Amino acid sequence: KDDLVIDQFDDAAPKYCPKPHTAWGFKTMTKNIGAYGKLSCHRPNKLDEEHREAVQWVNGSGQVMTEKYKDNGWRSDLKTIGYDLLQLNHYALRSAESFLIKRQRGRALHVDRSIGINYWVRMDWGGNRDVTIKRNVPRVRAEMARLFEDAELKRLHDEGFAWHRNKATELHNTPEFKELFAQALETKLTEMERVAFALTLDMES
Template sequence: MSDQDPRYISVTPMKNEGPFVLEWVAHNRAIGIDQMVVMTNDCSDGTDALLQRLDDQGILIHVDNNSRRQSSPQKRAYKKFLKMEVARPQDWVIVIDADEHINVKTGDHTLRALTEAVPDAKMISMTWRLFGNAGVVRYEDRFLSDQFRHAAPLRIFRPPQAWGFKTMFQRELWGTLGVHRPKRPTVETMAECHWYNGSGQLMPERYFTSSWRSARDSVGYDLVQINHYALKSCESYLVKKMRGRAHHLGESLGMDYWNMMNHNAEEDGSIDAVLNRKREYYYEMLSDAETARLHHMTCDLHRQRIAELREQPEMQELMQQMTADFAASQKA
């Protein structure tokens, strides 16, 4: 790769995702992300220490995103990323969260193969596919892609979140990052964006000014989708509830969010196309004794937090509701 070739760069705000970090990093490396920038805030489970160890080894860039101000960690992270000037004008940038795994379905299943499949593209929106809980109650230190293999149908019109998307774009086109798509274009028209969906079809004109989700005339999964593991096991969901949503200060989670995101209608194992590469990166990282120690520490702290939460009456009621919800769906 020459110095002028575009690189693929991700930026991620993160808090208390320790048990899931190594798989996520291994997956991102397997799909060809050249540089991950991860910004942590208010971690109590060792996520920040584990990421710093990976930074020390040159695997990613970890940034302390803590602040005494009561402000959005996500907005702070995006501003810091732009000030760092990691991305050159021709580089591809994508905002991706810790529960999102990009699933490329073309070529060698890398982001480079994706952009080569749509050679005119300067932007590509990748639609979520919601992966449900699949009735998994207990937390296990195993790949999410092995445990959660049932998802929403491709054609699902409700809830709106089912077709939320993330957008990869060339840095020179936009001035500001957003959760789902960039903002403040540096160009004047939609035509200059060369903006395509996950099937390689041009996005409608209206997306130039707004919208965070696909619609019937813009959805496409043929070349790429994002596997969105928003729930995981019932036990891990208890921890997520106490942490709150990543981009919403103080917002509590309960059965409303669970029911909205818990879709298990169809099995989808397409992400296994990069499984062998992901395993190689995963065990390569674990071969470092300090990385292994920190990973297992985060898993142990996760288990301890689960045990504490399961003693609380409110959480016991939530566990009962979650398990009953899956049992009822199986009978339906």
Template structure:
């Protein structure tokens, strides 16, 4: 089978090679990557990778439609031959790593476990900062192993998923969390399963973007989500801006809702030997190695410059003073969910 991962990046050249090497080890054999307005040489890295046959690079420097940067890229992606020819598609971000728990931990093993699936939801497992202050040029998956528990009751973002879907015409366009533009004539035959192998209801075929609370959604596959990284990296993320909600500035609210460190999960590194072989192949290319090192140097220089500006220096100080987040117990979460439900019902009436 052909599996295509779709990615949008800006100023993330320091993380790109690890991400590609890991997902090649998982079983993705094609990548389409959109870059926009890069300062760290990410676009040059992607050009070199395209010349080496690793991926297709598309510059997405604007103008952007009202949906924003990522939606503009996804809209353009739907028209590309790479996507039209792929058998399976998964839109991802560079801080998301597919982690398969069945068989030999690859995509074919996942399909063997769910042979009838049209779509498989990969629920986020949030990996916290674990007190890491400075950015290090080391694998993200080895630097951060502390994470949220397998059962979370709040916030709802902890249950969000990305969708690996069969490109059989049931859905005609990729979306950030789920495929879009369904063919209504094919929806009845579509079969959705979650990361634990449970069949999902009809609602998931057209609407849902998060899994049910309070259950383990990871028996077969999970999506390791590293949205924070080191505190230094988070300051750079705030400077970069968000791909979807580009007008929303990152602050402590985003941090607190994702900085869970109660559990340890290093299962993603089962594929580390294969990943490292791919990574060594990439870094053996002198031009690619030079560009990677330049992206790492740019991050350090940019952080130093940001720390001379009060908003970013203040953010760094708050990050250093803020304790890790604690998962809410069921009763506390139910209190919040009840009010969220009331607000939704009132808005619909």
């Protein structure tokens, strides 16, 4: 569907969800003062010891996190979780058809790991409605309308959407992906089954 992701999907994991380990993963907003030698997927890494005292890590509520985060860690825990000032939604799956395309593309980070039904079950953690981000929809739509006044930008958007739709159709006609699509739609787990499955994957990863 050619529409805003933030307006299409509002089924979310529970706010209190310390497991699986992927549930409370965070991204980092940072000012580059030369303190870290590498920018990674979730956070900067390789802290320069000369900058240690200048670095301060705070959570989404603006509260100071524990000292260990200066060196490593990419997820919150019971002591550091907080959303009072900032929340970043992660749409890992979106639609089942988008999942097929993601499966074909492969992972952006762990390129040696495949995306299969285990990934779907782990990331399809719903049952809780979260519409907090939808307060931004009117502003986003207004900005998109402004951007699409540029004919070239609108053409590129339409071509990108058409490519995505055609790729989904192509994959539906491929036995491997057709089977995966059916598996994803047919997999119905109770909350307890989902927790057990996710914890098993936690121990394997």
